[in-house]
Amino acid sequence: MTLEPERLGQSRSDLAEAMRTLRKRAGKTQTWLARRCNMSQTKISNIESGKLTPAIVDVELILAALEAGGPTADALLALTRTANTEWQDHWSSRRRGLDKKQNELARLEAASTEFRYFLLSMITGLLATPEYVRASIADVSGDQSKIVAKKLERQSILRDSSKSFTFLLTEQAVRWPLLPPLGMAMQLDWLASISRIPNVKLGVIPLDGHIPERPLNTFTVYDRRLATVETGTGALILRDHRDVEAYREDFARYEAYALFGDDLRQALSDWSTLFTRQRQ
Missing domain, CATH: 1.10.260.40 (lambda repressor-like DNA-binding domains)
Incomplete structure (x- = not known):
């Protein structure tokens, strides 16, 4: 098709x-x-x-x-x-205002219970420090303060014990130097802190070893009813149960290669130290 x-x-x-x-x-x-x-x-x-x-x-x-x-x-x-497929292009979202997009995401998050985030190239706003959030929208014209405020406000949902979150990030997403070294070190330390929230499972797929997978896109799965897939120019919203299940299965395969818990926090600490040394 x-x-x-x-x-x-x-x-x-x-x-x-x-x-x-x-x-x-x-x-x-x-x-x-x-x-x-x-x-x-x-x-x-x-x-x-x-x-x-x-x-x-x-x-x-x-x-x-x-x-x-x-x-x-x-x-x-x-x-x-x-x-059952919807296309949201970045240009339309920006014309409407990215703060409105944050409102849409907040409503979707409020209506969902189980979240799976596969982050291929960047850290999502739910896990970002204020400095990282600002850097991620640096190319957006106009007043960015409202967008930053809404992105940070959405982070409170991670404390809702009635919901469960699993975040899978590639090492590339974690270490991509969107900020200067000290800012990146602080961002990695913040990830380590978030990994201790009881209803949050945070994992990183390291770039060593053998990983016979080839992920193409960042995607999010909400319960068993909806998946969003990001591209360079927009996002696909998929509601067909076969599409949603396919992304849940992909997520389960990628999860098998990730570091969690103390292993994750040790890796984040090592990478944070490398960033700190770059500043010296």
Whole structure:
């Protein structure tokens, strides 16, 4: 399937029309279909009007109830997967204001319980010192103080014991010198402190040894319902359960190569010392 960002919004209305047409051609009412699929009639109506984007499992149930298979089913399932994908480009986010993006992330974090962060090239704002946060948005025009404040405010969620966080960083992400040496040393010391929070599991994948994996992107998985994948120009928001599970499986593989606990803190201390020596 070719992914065209400009088609993602249109795919939702296309799916709604296709689902409505399929039911009518089968000569069935919304009430009949809802009963066969163990859904409410309101849900069926919202799917067919485009007010609700159905999950893959919803469409599979509807296809089975209407005895639709072959190319028709394949096309509808492909359309459903596209409809469950959202593209957020960096330019649009910056035009709206990155402080608003922080509000969106805060709402998503409030609604989620289990978080998995794979950080390929940088330290995420949830783990960053104020200096690192400021450096990470240095190229953003306008007043940056509101963005910095909101990023730091979001860090309080790490203390919410009802939620669990697992952060996997590559050694490259940890040691990339975004700040001068002393600032980087302080950032690494801060990571060591965060690693002691009971509901936070922080690991670093070292660059020595043999790692037969080839990660391509930074990504985050929220529970089992949503994954975000960052690219150089934006982020994909994936809601298809197959996509989410694929990233959970990737995360589990990468986790096997990471240092945790005392081993992690020793590595962070060693790298922090190297940064401190650079300053001398």
